Amino acid sequence: MNRIFYADPGGYYFHIGIIFSVILFGFFKSEVCFSKFMMMNRVTVIGLGPMGQSIAKSYLAKGYEVHLWNRTRSKADDLVQSGGIFHSHISAAINESELIIVSLTNYDIFYVVLHESTENLQGKVVVNLSSGTPEEVRKAKDWLELFGAGFLSGGIMVPPPLVGKKDPNSYTFYSGDKAVFDRYQSHLEVLSRTDYKGDEIGLAMLFYQASLNVLYASITGIVQSYAIIKSANIDAKAFEPYMQGFLNFLPYLVQDANIPEEIDTKTYDGSQQSLKMMLAGAKHVTETSREAHLDYSVPESIEKLFQETVNSGFGENGTTSIVETIRRTNA
Numbered sequence: 470m471n472r473i474f475y476a477d478p479g480g481y482y483f484h485i486g487i488i489f490s491v492i493l494f495g496f497f498k499s500e501v502c503f504s505k506f507m508m509m510n511r512v513t514v515i516g517l518g519p520m521g522q523s524i525a526k527s528y529l530a531k532g533y534e535v536h537l538w539n540r541t542r543s544k545a546d547d548l549v550q551s552g553g554i555f556h557s558h559i560s561a562a563i564n565e566s567e568l569i570i571v572s573l574t575n576y577d578i579f580y581v582v583l584h585e586s587t588e589n590l591q592g593k594v595v596v597n598l599s600s601g602t603p604e605e606v607r608k609a610k611d612w613l614e615l616f617g618a619g620f621l622s623g624g625i626m627v628p629p630p631l632v633g634k635k636d637p638n639s640y641t642f643y644s645g646d647k648a649v650f651d652r653y654q655s656h657l658e659v660l661s662r663t664d665y666k667g668d669e670i671g672l673a674m675l676f677y678q679a680s681l682n683v684l685y686a687s688i689t690g691i692v693q694s695y696a697i698i699k700s701a702n703i704d705a706k707a708f709e710p711y712m713q714g715f716l717n718f719l720p721y722l723v724q725d726a727n728i729p730e731e732i733d734t735k736t737y738d739g740s741q742q743s744l745k746m747m748l749a750g751a752k753h754v755t756e757t758s759r760e761a762h763l764d765y766s767v768p769e770s771i772e773k774l775f776q777e778t779v780n781s782g783f784g785e786n787g788t789t790s791i792v793e794t795i796r797r798t799n800a
């Protein structure tokens with residue numbers, strides 16, 4: 470053995486070559502296996518808004534062969550410069566990869582875009598990272614099944630600049646068939662940490678929209694407060710330290726005020742702050758906005774929610790009791 474390996478280097482490489490050839494032959498002898506291997510580091514990205522572009526960039530940075538389609542061709546220019554392959558027809562882009570990542574404004578556009586290439590969807594796995602509702606997602610799953618495509622839904626909780634950056638606070642909710650998720654998880658991890666919510670396809674969107682609700686409601690409240698300050702010709706900046714102080718207090722509200730427990734157990738402790746007292750304050754926020762000639766639709770809708778809950782007999786309970794009105798409204 471030593472003579473072959475060390476005294477005769479040509480023989481050594483020859484033997485190693487034979488061993489590798491046998492292994493590779495074994496692996497590639499089935500056409501299916503070969504084509505799967507070739508597909509593994511390919512991805513098709515449909516939709517090149519800010520998010521789709523960041524998604525495509527992340528895959529290019531990881532050495533993937535990235536196929537692209539977007540209604541507006543010019544949005545692919547930089548990506549093509551970096552090695553992406555643009556297809557002028559969506560069917561060609563879909564044909565190139567097994568994994569199809571979709572990033573469009575909403576589910577209506579998802580159908581507008583994909584209906585042109587339904588015959589190319591057989592055997593593909595579509596991962597839709599576009600915003601939608603859980604019900605829209607369930608319908609899309611049924612629709613894709615008609616054409617033999619697998620489906621994962623995702624709600625990406627990462628702003629475009631952080632996609633692919635492995636920020637510990639960045640993650641994407643996913644739901645859908647667990648076996649399909651397991652198979653593609655490593656590819657999806659290129660974008661962010663994955664947070665799989667379960668087999669029921671609508672779950673990722675449920676978590677995603679619950680998160681967006683916090684975002685939209687918070688930003689609106691924050692901006693309205695700055696507008697109240699600005700209405701007195703005071704720079705919004707003057708309120709910044711107080712805003713910061715309140716934001717520092719929020720973790721206490723979320724973690725220590727037992728909101729989830731109170732909602733789960735339907736016990737709404739009003740011993741320190743009753744809803745009746747909060748309603749009086751909410752009316753003043755509405756009136757202050759009205760006096761300042763600002764739009765008061767958001768404070769007013771909060772006031773109405775508090776009022777209705779007090780009317781239902783929860784005045785001595787805590788603010789969390791508004792969930793009783795929210796639930797009833799949704800029923």
Ligand SMILES: NC(=O)c1ccc[n+]([C@@H]2O[C@H](COP(=O)([O-])OP(=O)(O)OC[C@H]3O[C@@H](n4cnc5c(N)ncnc54)[C@H](OP(=O)(O)O)[C@@H]3O)[C@@H](O)[C@H]2O)c1
Nearest residue numbers: 516517518519520521540541572573574599600625628629
């Ligand atoms: N941006 C973010 O911070 C962020 C963060 C998390 C999640 N998301 C989600 O990611 C998804 C994409 O976000 P984005 O910021 O990239 O959104 P966007 O700017 O709305 O991008 C939309 C994409 O949809 C395409 N599109 C819109 N209308 C179309 C139509 N009628 N026909 C064909 N294509 C159409 C656009 O094509 P054209 O280029 O031709 O207009 C573009 O590719 C959204 O669902 C969003 O909720 C975004």
